[in-house]
Each structure stands twice: as structure tokens, then as C-alpha cells.
Amino acid sequence: MHELSMADAIVKTAIEVAEKNDAQQITEVTIEIGELTLLNPEQLKFMVGVLSENTLLEEAEIIIEAIPIQINCKSCNYEGPVPSDDLDHFVPIVNCPECEGQDLEITKGRECNVKTIKIEKEDEDA
């Protein structure tokens, strides 16, 4: 269940930034998950929800965006995206779309990124 430790880090990051910005609550968190991380987005979302109870994050909408896989193929020098099949959890075997080879460097798709948060705060100008 490594979603738990990732969710914990996500929640801490979001709350830290929110507190620094004097937020009263967080309304939305957008998280990017690489398609090659061995993270299940639904489980991650559930865990963030559980860990958010009684925090600034409690009411927030959790949005998860997938980051597609990109590779550099060492066999044919193809650089670019790899189509991934629509699995409900991400464990694709990556082949080069040009030469079908598997000797490749993965350049994108292994991220777990807290991209943005939306916060609600007192309007000082009001």
C-alpha cells in the first residue's frame, strides 16, 4: 500500500503551502500521476481523502491527471510518447512504438506531482 505514503506526502505539501498563504480552506487539489508509477489513482484519491479529515483539505476536490509515458528508444532513437492501454491500474509493459524494442529510457511518466491547489482566503481588500 505505497499509496498511503504518497498520499501522506501530498496532503502535507498541500497543507503547508495553504498555511503559508493564509488559506482558510483548500477547495481543490490537482495531482499529476505518471502512467508508469505503480500508483493506483483511485486508491490514491481515497487515501488523500482519509488523511484530509479535520484539515484544511477536508472539503477539497481532488483532481488526478495522468502524465503520459515518453521514451527515448536506444535501438531506433525514437523519442516521444508511447500509447498506453486503458487499464484501470497502470502497469503497462512499454515497447517502442516504432521498432517494438524494449531497450529504452523512460523520460516521462514516473512523476507524482502536486501541481496546483485552489484556496479560499479572507479578502483583505474587502
Place this chain on the structure above:
Amino acid sequence: MHKIAEIEIQHDIMVANKKLAKRNQRILDKSDVFAVDVLGAIGSGKTSLIETLIEKMDYKIGVIAGDVISRFDAGRFENHNVPVVGLNTGKECHLDAHLVEHAFGDLPLDDMELLFIENVGNLICPVDFDLGSHIRMVVISVSEGDDTVEKHPLIFKDADIVVINKVDIAEAVGADENKMVNDVLILNPDVVVIKSSLKTGEGIDEIIGNIENFMKE
């Protein structure tokens, strides 16, 4: 009145662990300690292999033993009179760089040359977490089935050494160990793949030789 603000964070949790891992490697390098992250499934023979390497390798060795609960594996290593730190991960299924850094504080790094970090038995979760080791050695055995490599490709992509263990019982469990070797090499042509058996001693010298080659690099 309230106002809504959108704040750009762009904080990659994976990168945060990688930074800690790099710091771990700097700490190891400062003390001239070469670290091997040993990954593999439950029951693949990680603990027994490390015990064998402790006995056969002529270095000052230390061990970090990751377990979900208990000090069972740590206790086994202590019987070999080497410094050991047991790390309990609780509900977690992997070690991370932060936990490993904590363990460094309880090891005599300046009086060590080689550190084995036994990860939690699991072919999935540890993949995403660099620990700061110099190499990754993945141990699987024929008894897990000869489709193990195909089913868990990612762990083999980042490996430096792959050990296919328990080849002495391959026939008894109906597994084709050569298929496992080939599957690894398809995924990662640069990796060193070694067939081994702790019962017969097959492959042990080869594992030691390869770890030593990496130490010299």
C-alpha cells in the same frame, strides 16, 4: 468576504525522495561505503542470499533489514556478527530514502565497506523509491513461477543485477529458469542476470564477482 486563489505548487513527491536518496549516497560515499539495495518477492531468498554473502565476502559489512513488522530478519543477520539496523515499515510495503537515512545514524559507517539494504519483500512498491544505494539487485526464484518477470516488468528496468534463485528446484516446480533469464534480458539488455542456488552454491561466486565489479567502477 472570501477570495479564491489558485497556487502553483509543482512539487513532485518522487523528486523529493530522489533528492533524499542522492543525499544518502553522498553520506555513503563520504564514508567509502558501497550500498546494495536488495529487492525481491517474499520467499525469493533475499535474506539467505545476504547471509551467504556476509559469510563469503571479505569486507566489513553492515545490513539494514526492512520488515513490515518484527525483527526477524535483523535477528538472523545479527547471528553473523555484523552491524544491523532493523527498519519496521508498519503498514508500508517499501523502504524509502528518509527511513534509510535514519538507519545510517545507527550504523558504524566509517568502519564499513559494504552495506546491504534488504528491502521489504515486494516486486511493485519499492520500484518507485530510490534509497541512495549504488546498485539494485533484484532476487526472484523459480518457485514464484516463470512468468514473474513478465508480470512485474518495471522492477527489472532499474536493476543492475538480477538473481534467478532456487534453480535446483526448477524442474520440481515446473519452471523454466532460462525463460526467466531471457525475459529479464528483453526488458533490460544491460543487466547482469545470474542463475543461483543457495543449496548447491551455483552462481554465488558470480554474484560476488559482479558486486565487486560494480564496487570498482
